[in-house]
Amino acid sequence: MATQTEPKKIIIDTDPGIDDAMAIFLALRSPEVQVIGLTTIYGNVYTTLATRNALHLLEVAGRTDIPVAEGSHVTLTKGTKLRIADFVHGADGLGNQNFPPPNGKPIEESAAEFLVNQAKANPGKVTVVALGPLTNIALAIQMDPEFAKNIGQIVLLGGSFAVNGNVNPAAEANIFGDPDAADVVFTSGADVLAVGINVTHQVVLSGSDREKLASSKGKFAQYLTGILEVYFSYHCDAYNTNGVYLHDPTALLAAVDPSLVTCTEGAVRVQTSGITRGLTIIYNKQKRFEEVTEWSNMPTVKVAVTVDAPRVVKLVMDRLVA
Numbered sequence: 001m002a003t004q005t006e007p008k009k010i011i012i013d014t015d016p017g018i019d020d021a022m023a024i025f026l027a028l029r030s031p032e033v034q035v036i037g038l039t040t041i042y043g044n045v046y047t048t049l050a051t052r053n054a055l056h057l058l059e060v061a062g063r064t065d066i067p068v069a070e071g072s073h074v075t076l077t078k079g080t081k082l083r084i085a086d087f088v089h090g091a092d093g094l095g096n097q098n099f100p101p102p103n104g105k106p107i108e109e110s111a112a113e114f115l116v117n118q119a120k121a122n123p124g125k126v127t128v129v130a131l132g133p134l135t136n137i138a139l140a141i142q143m144d145p146e147f148a149k150n151i152g153q154i155v156l157l158g159g160s161f162a163v164n165g166n167v168n169p170a171a172e173a174n175i176f177g178d179p180d181a182a183d184v185v186f187t188s189g190a191d192v193l194a195v196g197i198n199v200t201h202q203v204v205l206s207g208s209d210r211e212k213l214a215s216s217k218g219k220f221a222q223y224l225t226g227i228l229e230v231y232f233s234y235h236c237d238a239y240n241t242n243g244v245y246l247h248d249p250t251a252l253l254a255a256v257d258p259s260l261v262t263c264t265e266g267a268v269r270v271q272t273s274g275i276t277r278g279l280t281i282i283y284n285k286q287k288r289f290e291e292v293t294e295w296s297n298m299p300t301v302k303v304a305v306t307v308d309a310p311r312v313v314k315l316v317m318d319r320l321v322a
């Protein structure tokens with residue numbers, strides 16, 4: 001009998017968010033992975049709304065069997081002055097479409113508890129796809145000293161490696177949202193793959209791709225056509241393009257099929273204060289420094305450097321049009 005590979009178990013940590021909605025739907029249409037839960041975080045919206053949106057998206061998809069665990073409302077250092085990107089995604093996070101509130105409720109476990117418990121129950125077998133600020137993942141690392149070892153992989157959308165950020169020239173939005181948490185994750189020793197905007201800015205869904213979605217009868221295609229309008233208009237204002245960056249879908253697909261990206265490996269540290277707060281710097285090991293640095297003896301992570309953008313866009317279209 002042919003041996004069938006079991007789908008990879010994934011937990012999506014998310015702040016939905018228009019590109020988060022795309023990534024969640026893509027995951028549900030990807031036979032290579034099994035979504036075992038969503039955990040929520042602030043970022044594109046506040047955490048309470050992220051939880052509502054996560055429950056709503058699962059109801060749209062008919063997948064209310066998937067649990068939602070609510071995440072932190074504050075940063076790792078208990079900061080409450082959050083930067084919320086409602087100007088990117090609309091006040092409701094989902095393109096101001098006046099969706100009804102969801103019927104479902106989040107589970108009792110917090111996001112960090114859910115992450116710890118799932119990793120413990122399936123050691124080495126769970127991948128976290130982190131699409132927002134990294135507070136929940138850092139809390140899981142701090143809650144359980146075994147978490148970094150138990151978790152299979154953390155694939156995160158974050159950082160702007162050697163390019164300008166999207167919050168300011170230094171910082172990308174997810175890392176800027178909680179730089180202390182990001183530094184904890186990068187130095188945890190877990191198997192981490194960071195997909196930054198140096199890569200995702202190469203992956204563009206064009207206006208004509210959106211028209212194809214619009215003319216498809218598919219449930220997800222129809223839903224996304226509606227919410228994408230706000231995302232397109234933000235990209236038109238901010239970047240003067242008739243196209244949108246596929247940040248979260250690219251990170252999700254890198255977890256589904258690692259051959260879509262190539263990577264480099266090295267220790268990554270995050271600037272946590274000052275005008276470059278949120279800056280991510282990888283040490284590429286090309287030089288042996290005389291002095292001990294903040295990067296010395298730190299665990300290495302993988303950082304995506306190239307992406308097969310046409311193949312990513314094709315996968316997004318094929319799986320969401322259907």
Ligand SMILES: O=c1[nH]cnc2c1ncn2[C@@H]1O[C@H](CO)[C@@H](O)[C@H]1O
Nearest residue numbers: 019085088166167172173174247248
């Ligand atoms: O200009 C921006 N400011 C804040 N967040 C943004 C911006 N552009 C995109 N995103 C959101 O942040 C993540 C990628 O950094 C993505 O979730 C994207 O939707």
